[in-house]
Amino acid sequence: MDENLELLTTESRNEQSMQIDTANPNEILRIMNEQDQLVALAVKEVLPEVEEAVRFVVDSFQKGGRLIYMGAGTSGRLGVLDAVECPPTFSTDPEMVQGLIAGGEGAFLKAVEGAEDQTELGVSDLKELGLTKNDTVIGIAASGRTPYVIGALRYARSLGAKTVALSCNKNAAISKEADQAIEVIVGPEVLTGSTRLKAGTAHKMILNMISTSSMILLGKAYENLMVDVHVSNQKLQERAIGIIRKITGVSYETASEILEQADLQVKTAIVMIKTNRTKQEAERLLKEANGYVKKAIQM
Structure with missing residues (x-):
């Protein structure tokens, strides 16, 4: 050189x-x-x-x-x-x-x-x-x-x-x-x-x-929201709840409850709420949609 x-x-x-x-x-x-x-x-x-x-x-x-x-x-x-x-x-x-x-x-x-x-x-x-x-x-x-x-x-x-x-x-x-x-x-x-x-x-x-x-x-956003955020602390959990509410329009209490049911997986929680499906069904839809939330909901 x-x-x-x-x-x-x-x-x-x-x-x-x-x-x-x-x-x-x-x-x-x-x-x-x-x-x-x-x-x-x-x-x-x-x-x-x-x-x-x-x-x-x-x-x-x-x-x-x-x-x-x-x-x-x-x-x-x-x-x-x-x-x-x-x-x-x-x-x-x-x-x-x-x-x-x-x-x-x-x-x-x-x-x-x-x-x-x-x-x-x-x-x-x-x-x-x-x-x-x-x-x-x-x-x-x-x-x-x-x-x-x-x-x-x-x-x-x-x-x-x-x-x-x-x-x-x-x-x-x-x-x-x-x-x-x-x-x-x-x-x-x-x-x-x-x-x-x-x-x-x-x-x-x-x-x-x-x-x-x-x-x-790769499908890790819904509109401009971080729907694949890793919920590892209180701040990120509050952010996750806020994201779920913005997309689904549910109350704070409902968003928090569904997030817990979804094992803190924001994508799963959103699909559960938008499609009125169980955690297992929501996970299946997401898998079939290659992780894209909008596709999973449309399916």
Whole structure:
């Protein structure tokens, strides 16, 4: 990797923040806010590429495969963050969406120097996970040149798994190793090279889009409501009751009672109420409808 870092957009100096070291707090915040507003517009430019990634992920899920994020530093942490939010939001198995970070789990809290420079670590992490051709691997690297990610993508492709490269530079090295490249160009950072800022924000937005869109396409939403929310605490139980009431129009007491009868499964409770069926019948309808609540009710 002999590429000159200074040639990368993510390493370029931002003309709008050249005097930020002598600015007052208000001016610093204004500069950062103005630059952040450019991020969503940059993401808009790559929506077709993100859509292709979503298609890969949904296809993997339908085949019983997984979505695996891989990255180092901030990029790896963003992947882990998106992955760990899927079980509580969509009641997914923790194995379904996973995030791997160079240096292992400990690197999430404390940097593991040098881990990202080893291509073989990306390979060994995927081997340990038992990667198959049914999985989709998304490699994340703001610079687009992280060896850990390159090694992982090469190995994933060799097995026939679908691969996506997410970066913030044109013609990124990782783009050449993937079935689909997403190069979201947010421009130079406010603080030169600090890709946890605009680049990190862009990547978080895109990862959220990929996972959320995929889950919606799997039937884990009714209108814009999270009907597959995992009821694991009091707040989420209240949210579940609220969702049931919004969809069915029943009282708080009825929604709470049916939710308990449905073993805290929101989808089952909704179908029970809307079709006046038992828990077992509602579960059968949902199974036949592949988890889609509207289809189950129509059936």
